[in-house]
Structures are given as C-alpha cells and as structure tokens.
Amino acid sequence: MTSDSSAQRKLFTDHPIWEEDDVRNGVIATVVLPEGVDMPLDYIVPNELVVEVEPGRRVHVPLGKSNRPRLAYCVAVRHGEIPQHPLKSVVGVEDEKPLLSERMLELTGWMADRWMARRGDVLEAVLPAGVRLRRRVKRVPVLVVTGEQGNRRPTVNQKKILDAAIQPIPLDELLKETGVSRSVVNRLLRTGLIMESGSIERQPESDSIKHSFCSDVLPVLSVDQEKALQAILYPLQHGTHETIVLFGVTGSGKTEVYLQAVTETIARGQQAIVLVPEISLTPQTCDRFRSRFGKVAVLHSHLTPAERHDHWREIAAGRVSVIVGARSAIFAPAPRLGLIVIDEEHENTFKQATSPRYHARDVAEWIAQKEGVPLVLGSATPSLETFARCMSGDWKMCRMPERVGGSELPAVVTVDLRDRKSRSKGAISPRLAAGIQWALNSGGQVMLLLNRRGFATHLQCKSCGHAMHCSQCDLGLTLHQPGSRGICHGCGLVTGVPESCPSCGVRDIVHRGTGTQRLEDQVRSQFRGIRVARMDTDTMRTRGSHEKTLTAFRKHEIDLLVGTQMIAKGLDFPNVMLVGVINADAALHLADFRASERTCQLVTQVAGRSGRGPRGGRVVVQTSTPEHPAIRSASTHDYEAFVRSELPIRKALLYPPFGSVIRIVVRSAVDEAAANWAKHLVERLSKSAQGDEAIRILGPAPAPISRIRDRYRWHLQIHGPSSELLRDLVGRSMAGLKTPQEVVWIVDVDPVEML
Numbered sequence: 065m066t067s068d069s070s071a072q073r074k075l076f077t078d079h080p081i082w083e084e085d086d087v088r089n090g091v092i093a094t095v096v097l098p099e100g101v102d103m104p105l106d107y108i109v110p111n112e113l114v115v116e117v118e119p120g121r122r123v124h125v126p127l128g129k130s131n132r133p134r135l136a137y138c139v140a141v142r143h144g145e146i147p148q149h150p151l152k153s154v155v156g157v158e159d160e161k162p163l164l165s166e167r168m169l170e171l172t173g174w175m176a177d178r179w180m181a182r183r184g185d186v187l188e189a190v191l192p193a194g195v196r197l198r199r200r201v202k203r204v205p206v207l208v209v210t211g212e213q214g215n216r217r218p219t220v221n222q223k224k225i226l227d228a229a230i231q232p233i234p235l236d237e238l239l240k241e242t243g244v245s246r247s248v249v250n251r252l253l254r255t256g257l258i259m260e261s262g263s264i265e266r267q268p269e270s271d272s273i274k275h276s277f278c279s280d281v282l283p284v285l286s287v288d289q290e291k292a293l294q295a296i297l298y299p300l301q302h303g304t305h306e307t308i309v310l311f312g313v314t315g316s317g318k319t320e321v322y323l324q325a326v327t328e329t330i331a332r333g334q335q336a337i338v339l340v341p342e343i344s345l346t347p348q349t350c351d352r353f354r355s356r357f358g359k360v361a362v363l364h365s366h367l368t369p370a371e372r373h374d375h376w377r378e379i380a381a382g383r384v385s386v387i388v389g390a391r392s393a394i395f396a397p398a399p400r401l402g403l404i405v406i407d408e409e410h411e412n413t414f415k416q417a418t419s420p421r422y423h424a425r426d427v428a429e430w431i432a433q434k435e436g437v438p439l440v441l442g443s444a445t446p447s448l449e450t451f452a453r454c455m456s457g458d459w460k461m462c463r464m465p466e467r468v469g470g471s472e473l474p475a476v477v478t479v480d481l482r483d484r485k486s487r488s489k490g491a492i493s494p495r496l497a498a499g500i501q502w503a504l505n506s507g508g509q510v511m512l513l514l515n516r517r518g519f520a521t522h523l524q525c526k527s528c529g530h531a532m533h534c535s536q537c538d539l540g541l542t543l544h545q546p547g548s549r550g551i552c553h554g555c556g557l558v559t560g561v562p563e564s565c566p567s568c569g570v571r572d573i574v575h576r577g578t579g580t581q582r583l584e585d586q587v588r589s590q591f592r593g594i595r596v597a598r599m600d601t602d603t604m605r606t607r608g609s610h611e612k613t614l615t616a617f618r619k620h621e622i623d624l625l626v627g628t629q630m631i632a633k634g635l636d637f638p639n640v641m642l643v644g645v646i647n648a649d650a651a652l653h654l655a656d657f658r659a660s661e662r663t664c665q666l667v668t669q670v671a672g673r674s675g676r677g678p679r680g681g682r683v684v685v686q687t688s689t690p691e692h693p694a695i696r697s698a699s700t701h702d703y704e705a706f707v708r709s710e711l712p713i714r715k716a717l718l719y720p721p722f723g724s725v726i727r728i729v730v731r732s733a734v735d736e737a738a739a740n741w742a743k744h745l746v747e748r749l750s751k752s753a754q755g756d757e758a759i760r761i762l763g764p765a766p767a768p769i770s771r772i773r774d775r776y777r778w779h780l781q782i783h784g785p786s787s788e789l790l791r792d793l794v795g796r797s798m799a800g801l802k803t804p805q806e807v808v809w810i811v812d813v814d815p816v817e818m819l
C-alpha cells in the first residue's frame with residue numbers, strides 16, 4: 065500500500081488540523097474513499113480513537129477545503145510514524161467491527177491492481193449493499209390477547225383479531241389470517257386488549273436458507289467420478305491448494321462429484337463455496353445442493369439487501385457450511401473455507417461487466433491459494449484459458465468422457481443451409497421437422513435453440529433497402545409481436561413500425577429474419593395440438609418464471625420448448641429426445657476473437673441436453689458452415705478437437721491464452737470527442753511502448769456497436785505477452801492524464817466482451 069503524499073498534500077494545503085499529541089503518538093490510518101478521490105489518503109488517528117480505528121472498519125474523515133466528513137474504508141494502520149507533512153485527523157468510526165478481514169482487504173488491493181480498478185469500487189463490490197447499509201431482516205412483533213375486558217363490545221373486526229390472538233401470533237400472520245387492517249390492531253393495542261409478547265425474525269425468502277432432509281444413500285461413483293473425487297480429496301485432506309479441472313461431457317456426473325467433495329468438506333468442519341453462472345438458470349443444481357445438505361445459503365439476485373446481510377452474518381459466524389451463488393458469492397466471508405467449486409467455468413457471466421471488471425475464476429484462484437484449499441473447475445467445454453493452464457501443468461485435468469450409466473451421447477446431424485434441398489419457407493428445415501416429428505411420435509420432448517429474441521430480427525424497406533435503426537443506437541430494430549413494436553436490444557427503446565420508409569418514403573416495409581417469437585408461431589402452426597413454451601428474456605421477466613417453465617417442462621406439461629441460450633445451460637431432462645439448433649452460425653462471425661469458442665461451447669452444451677434418458681436422443685444442427693471446426697467438433701462431441709484446432713490460431717496471433725489483452729472503450733455524446741480522445745490515448749500508449757516489439761496497439765476504431773443511448777463509442781485494444789506488462793504500460797501512459805469533461809473511458813483488463 066502506497067499513498068501519494070505530494071498529490072495528497074495539494075488537497076489539504078489549507079489550515080490542516082495539526083495535533084501535537086497525535087504526532088507523538090504517531091498512529092496513521094490509510095483510508096480509501098468509496099467514491100471520488102481514488103488514491104489512498106493518510107489521516108492521523110487521535111488518541112481517543114486509537115482502539116477503534118482498525119483495518120476493515122469504516123471511518124469518518126474530513127475532506128477538501130470544506131472539511132466535510134466523508135465515510136471511508138480504513139485499509140491500513142501504521143504506528144510510531146511521524147508524518148512528513150501535516151495531516152488531518154480521523155473524526156469518527158462507523159462500524160463496530162471490521163467488515164472485512166485482513167485477507168479480504170489484501171484481496172481488494174490485489175483486485176484493484178489486477179483489473180486496474182479503483183480500490184473504492186472493489187471494496188464496494190466485495191461487500192453486499194445490505195452489509196454496508198447495515199440492513200437487517202425486520203423483526204415482526206408477536207401479539208397475544210391480554211384477557212382484559214374492554215368497556216364496549218368489540219366490533220366484528222376486533223373480534224376476529226381477539227379470537228386469532230388467543231395464542232401468540234406474529235403480526236403479519238394475524239393480518240393475513242383475519243384480513244383485518246393494521247389500524248384495528250393498533251386500536252386494540254392502545255386499549256390494552258392485546259399486547260406484544262416479543263418478536264420474531266422474518267425471512268421473506270423462507271427457502272433461501274433451508275433445512276431439509278439429508279439423504280444418507282450416496283450413489284456409487286463411476287471409475288472416472290471416483291478418480292476426480294480422489295483428486296479433490298487429496299489437497300482437501302492435506303490442507304493444500306490445487307486447481308482441479310473436471311472436463312466432463314454433459315451428464316458425466318460432475319455435479320455428483322462436487323456434492324461428494326462438499327460432503328467431505330463439511331465432515332471436516334469446513335465451508336464450501338459453489339459458484340454457478342446464474343441462479344435462476346440453474347434451479348436443478350441449487351435444488352440438488354439443498355436436498356443433500358442441511359443448511360445451504362443460496363445467494364440469488366432477487367434477495368433484498370436485508371436478506372443478503374443476514375446470509376452474510378450467518379456465513380461469517382460459520383453457521384452455514386455450503387454457499388451457492390453467482391459470481392459475487394466468491395466474496396462470501398467464510399471463516400473456515402475448505403473448498404471452492406466453479407460449475408460451467410467457461411461461462412462469461414463470471415466476469416463482471418462493470419467496475420471492478422474482475423473474473424471470479426481468477427479471484428477464486430487467489431483465495432484458494434492463500435487459504436490453501438482446492439479449487440474445482442467443471443465444464444463440458446472448458447475455456448481455452450483453462451485448457452492452457454492444464455497443458456502447462458499448473459492445473460490438473462480430470463477427464464470424464466462418458467455419461468453416467470453408459471447412456472450414449474446423442475447422434476448429431478448437420479443440415480447445410482446453403483443446400484437448396486435443406487431450405488424451407490420458415491426456419492425449420494425438412495430434416496429438422498422430421499426429427500421433431502420423430503421425437504414427438506416417440507413420446508419424447510423437444511428443445512429448439514435460437515439465439516435471437518423477438519419476432520423478426522430486422523425491419524427493412526423493400527424499395528430502397530434501408531434498414532430501420534434505433535434512434536439512439538447503432539443497432540437495427542427487432543420486431544416484437546403482438547402490437548408490431550420495434551424494439552432496440554441495445555437500449556430497450558420501443559417504437560412503432562413506421563408506415564413508410566424514413567429514407568425513401570415508399571410504403572413497403574417488410575420484416576425479415578426469425579426470432580424466437582416467430583419460431584414459436586411457426587412451430588404451433590406446423591405441429592398442431594402440441595404444447596409449446598418459449599424461454600427468453602421477454603417471457604422470463606417475472607420472478608420465478610424460469611422455475612415455473614422448467615418445472616412444467618420436467619413434468620412433461622410442455623412438449624416443445626423454444627428458447628435462447630437460456631435453455632442451453634446445465635439442465636437435465638431425461639425425456640428430451642431431440643434438440644434442434646436453428647442457426648449455429650449466428651454468433652460465429654462477430655468481431656470477437658472468441659466467437660468460434662463461444663459457438664462451439666453453445667452448440668456442444670445445448671446438444672448435451674438431448675438423449676439423457678434410456679431412449680436416447682438426436683440433435684439437428686442447422687448451419688451455413690458445417691465445415692467450420694467449431695461446428696464440426698460440436699457435432700462430433702469432440703470439444704478437444706476444437707481446442708486443438710483453435711489453440712494454434714490463438715498462438716499465431718498471440719491472443720489469449722498466449723497473450724493478454726486490455727481493451728479501452730471511450731464514450732461521448734459527441735462522436736468527434738470520443739474519436740479524438742481514443743486517438744490521444746493511442747498516441748500516449750504508443751509513445752510509452754516505443755521499442756517494445758511485443759506490444760501491439762490496435763485502433764482507435766469505432767466499437768462494433770458504435771453508438772448506444774446516444775453515446776458514441778470508440779475502442780482500442782492493446783495486445784502483449786502478459787497482463788502485468790500491459791497494465792504497467794497503461795499505468796505509465798495514463799499517469800497525470802486529465803480527461804476532458806465530455807468523454808468517459810474505461811479500461812477492461814482481459815475483456816470477454818468485445819462489442
């Protein structure tokens with residue numbers, strides 16, 4: 065931890081508060097502000113606060129000329145030091161206990177360096193808002209009748225309350241049971257006919273920490289599962305760190321291995337953190353953890369700040385052994401951590417898209433190393449970064465190439481969309497239609513993947529070819545039904561479809577391309593009488609809707625499920641006999657060096673949903689490039705073949721995992737301002753990088769999506785052999801830089817998103 069004292073002095077040249085006693089005492093606290101000034105600042109700790117001011121607690125410090133007190137995180141305390149120049153004093157302490165352990169504080173420092181983020185942003189990201197705001201789950205009063213007789217006969221409503229409160233009853237239940245308003249209760253309280261006999265804690269999300277029956281009978285593991293489990297148990301039992309990658313096809317029993325590793329962790333009196341890409345998309349995984357273990361904290365995005373705070377306290381007190389959650393659950397303050405698992409480790413959701421732009425996999429590795437515990441990464445399609453770490457011998461790879469119970473991986477047919485015979489009027493080729501019919505006739509279920517939501521993917525003037533665009537973004541409008549609305553998928557702007565072309569005035573606007581809505585319509589008319597459901601962000605807006613649809617599908621109340629990539633993730637439905645991929649190339653040609661990898665992962669993952677039951681299954685992949693290695697490997701269930709073909713390409717171009725990337729995005733309401741600033745940044749970078757052959761600077765160029773919400777976007781990329789080198793370059797080049805008012809720019813270290 066360093067603090068730039070000369071820069072700091074400039075902030076405080078006016079009348080510093082200078083306390084003789086404190087100088088002799090020489091206790092100095094380094095603090096970080098959650099917002100604003102982004103360097104650490106030093107303050108004197110006055111005698112009366114010496115006991116309370118400690119790293120991990122928040123303190124109040126005067127700032128600027130006005131000396132307005134601000135809340136700040138104390139990150140370090142130094143003793144016996146005489147400051148080189150006058151310092152102001154800490155004026156108060158906010159928290160009773162440290163919110164962050166020494167380890168977590170160290171982590172925030174590391175993260176700030178690793179992703180070039182403000183330390184304040186990192187501190188705020190690591191602590192849930194409910195903890196910072198000290199929100200606690202509400203206590204509800206419990207009421208009971210006193211036995212007093214009133215002067216008057218009770219009203220009908222009062223009578224209801226008095227009857228219901230014969231036994232002590234929580235206020236909320238009382239109101240619900242009687243349907244009477246709160247004012248009636250208040251009146252009875254005032255007149256002394258009922259009284260408070262205590263209070264209870266209310267957990268609105270009562271199943272978020274759930275006790276349930278623990279099954280003793282564990283399935284007998286297959287040979288591959290057993291090997292993988294042993295690989296995890298060895299470091300677990302020896303208290304050492306190791307990263308173990310479970311590279312197992314869909315249905316190979318990876319989750320069962322995690323469950324048994326967690327069982328052992330709990331038996332040793334330790335805690336386990338399990339990360340999943342997204343809680344709402346992985347209800348089955350969460351349920352399996354819940355039903356196997358007594359107490360599981362499921363940290364999902366619908367929790368209120370108060371509920372999060374409660375979970376946090378339970379975890380910190382060591383009362384919860386298993387924590388399941390998305391990305392940020394990695395910061396769960398587990399004091400007896402024994403194991404970290406990341407399921408579907410290749411998923412992008414593990415990287416945060418806003419500052420701090422951290423990747424949960426890297427954070428997990430840091431924590432696991434420091435704590436000396438095993439880290440388990442599981443996937444049917446590990447990221448190339450992960451593959452490279454295994455090849456270099458850093459990480460251990462356990463292969464699980466077969467499905468549990470010996471069921472075969474489904475046969476995959478590719479349909480070449482360039483072939484005339486394959487074409488059909490709609491999105492479903494004759495081959496795919498035959499496959500759907502076969503599955504339905506056999507009593508099986510069908511999943512169709514189409515990664516474009518909406519009805520039609522673009523709106524175009526037939527006369528001049530003009531495509532309708534969002535007025536605020538550089539994106540085409542998607543047609544949504546009902547109501548013929550044009551919706552922008554960049555900013556959500558909803559507009560009507562113009563009657564005539566804004567460019568040539570001719571009234572001939574047509575819609576083209578198929579989205580999930582149109583596909584659903586088409587399926588309904590082509591396969592009459594079957595039960596169809598659709599899963600995309602349009603149909604899944606309300607809480608619990610994922611679970612509802614997935615449960616209905618599991619119970620076979622739905623025959624065919626149309627969906628975006630939402631349906632591709634870890635679901636296990638034994639009755640699915642056909643999976644259709646409507647257009648496998650959709651994401652193949654995006655301006656992103658990971659486009660092939662993503663495509664191969666998505667197609668492999670969704671194909672893995674088919675044929676999990678005893679009757680087997682098939683997959684039909686529609687594509688215009690069946691010869692592409694990403695499609696070919698996915699169709700032959702040979703992900704490793706894809707890895708073998710892709711790694712040399714990455715190596716030749718020095719793309720990750722063989723090199724590192726930093727992306728800078730500049731935004732402004734004025735296109736020219738964004739362009740100029742991006743150009744200026746490139747000039748600075750080039751100057752600093754002079755003579756270093758290993759560093760390449762690409763750009764500036766308009767970002768692939770060049771405008772969002774009326775903000776023009778320019779970007780540049782810096783490629784080089786290592787992240788350290790690039791971060792150092794960016795740090796040096798940008799030192800002392802004053803950003804013009806009209807631009808905003810961000811640095812994304814190891815980006816996973818290039819649009």
Ligand code: ADP
Nearest residue numbers: 283284285286313314315316317318319320468
């Ligand atoms: P993955 O996580 O690799 O997709 P799962 O752990 O979900 O695989 O296993 C697939 C299915 O097989 C699940 O229904 C699971 O309960 C079952 N299963 C896993 N391991 C075994 C085993 N050793 N014996 C019997 N069934 C198993």
Ligand code: ZN
Nearest residue numbers: 534537552555
């Ligand atoms: Zn828009």
